[in-house]
Amino acid sequence: MKICFATHNPNKLKEVRQILGDRFDVVGLHDIGCDEEIPEDGITLDENSHIKAAFVAKKFKINCFADDTGLEVEALDGAPGVYSARYAGEQKDNQANIRLLLEKLQGHANRRARFRTVITLLVDGVEHQFDGVVDGHITTELKGHEGFGYDPVFVPEGHTTTFAEMSAAAKNEISHRGRAMHKLVAFLQS
Template sequence: MKKIVIATQNKGKAKDFEALLAPLGYKVLTLLDVAQDLDVEETGVTFEENAILKAEAVSKVLGIPVISDDSGLEIDALNGEPGVYSARYAGAAKSDSANIDKVLEKMSGVPENGRTARFRCVLAVAAPNEKTETFSGSCEGIILSTPQGNNGFGYDPIFYVPAQSKAMAELLPHEKAAISHRGNALRELQQRMPKWLDEEKQS
């Protein structure tokens, strides 16, 4: 089976990538499998910058091609917050439930028609001696006022997807993969697969 390293420490993202890549014949490995202590500081102010930072740093250390994912939630009523700070919105501990509580508190009193939001994902693909490429995807939704569902991770329980009439956390992994920002970015990558990555999977 072909192996691909995703430069992430996030178990929720790892599950999303498994749902997306297992059907294509890839075994997904993450930093949790190959380099537990490799933590890249996210000093960028855009998803693109952070995705490139993570992919290039990890590819350099491991000496192999990797895909990184920088993603987050943009809420219109909060001027795009939490955005690139989504993971650490309620503090460095990166607690999903504390992040959700902070969003719900800031959104209290905002009527349904003002609760529009989107998830964004930028994937960066880096390899030794190759030009790094990025691919992006988004997914539109509405911020719920109470969490719903137990699947997924992060803000999934408060992100209602009108197209599915369900919260993201109520979707099965393959259902999320079909409509998510991460799925859309990966489909963009498949459309414009860098030649060197396509060749890599033969080995």
Template sequence: MALVFATNNPNKIAEIQTQLGDAYDFKSLKKIGCTEEIPETSPTLAGNARQKARHVKDNHRHDCFSEDTGLVVDALGGAPGVDTAHYAGPERSAEANNKKILDGLGTRDDRAARFKTFICLILDEEEHLFEGVCEGHIAVAPSGTDGFGYDPIFIPAEGDGRTFAEMSREEKQGISHRGRAVAKLINFLSARA
């Protein structure tokens, strides 16, 4: 089955390709010639996932899926949420984003947070939505060199006290928000095969 993943983020592509394996003819936006900036103007993660998938389907005529992920920090009023990628500014700097969260939390004890991922699949003109959530908390300082984005400061509740950036890709996928959403996507596709 040919399936386009509506992103050019190489980290997300690598994570999801590992999970999808060889069962699908997996294509990135670059492989289908989609070079334009895809809008993400929805006030919700699910809305942004849908908007990106719909753009690819309407403009490039491929069955596809898209995802949007947000980090929700309770003590910051749910921020960064839908603004996760550009929380500290339009340059989308992971280091600046992490610093802004750590500065915002300061020495607070309440560091509860969760990652949420929504995947929107458009298959034969039908839309399907899958959600993955990973509960955890924010570390007091960055730790680890693997992963990307907020991985150096997010400690999953189901882990062993390490940040996502201290885990291997396989360890992270087993408990992560994106891994869980992709697992639901794979189960759905397998049931239709």
């Protein structure tokens, strides 16, 4: 089955292709000729995920899914949340986002956080949503060189290494996106 993952982010596309393997022919926005930035003006992850999937399905007449992911930090009342990618500004600079996060957490003993992903799937005009959550905590310094986004400062519960210190396969087994994708795959195969 050919399906579009509504993203311009090559890291996300690579991660999703690794999770899905050869079960589906997953194409990204660039592959279908969509080079425009899709608005993400929802106030929740669910809304942004829906907005992106609906935009692509309507404009390109293709079955698709979109995700929105947020890092929710307890001591920051759930921030950066839906604004995770642009926490330090519209330029979506991962390093600037991490610096700002660590700065805001200085002096906080509570460093509990969770990653949450919401996926909206649109197949033949019917919408379904799936979510995945992984709890953990934020480190005081960056560790590791794998992954992307906040991976160098996030240690999942039950582990001693950050997502950025894990192999892609190990991360995908336990990650928020991996958990949501497994629900998506189970649905598509049923």
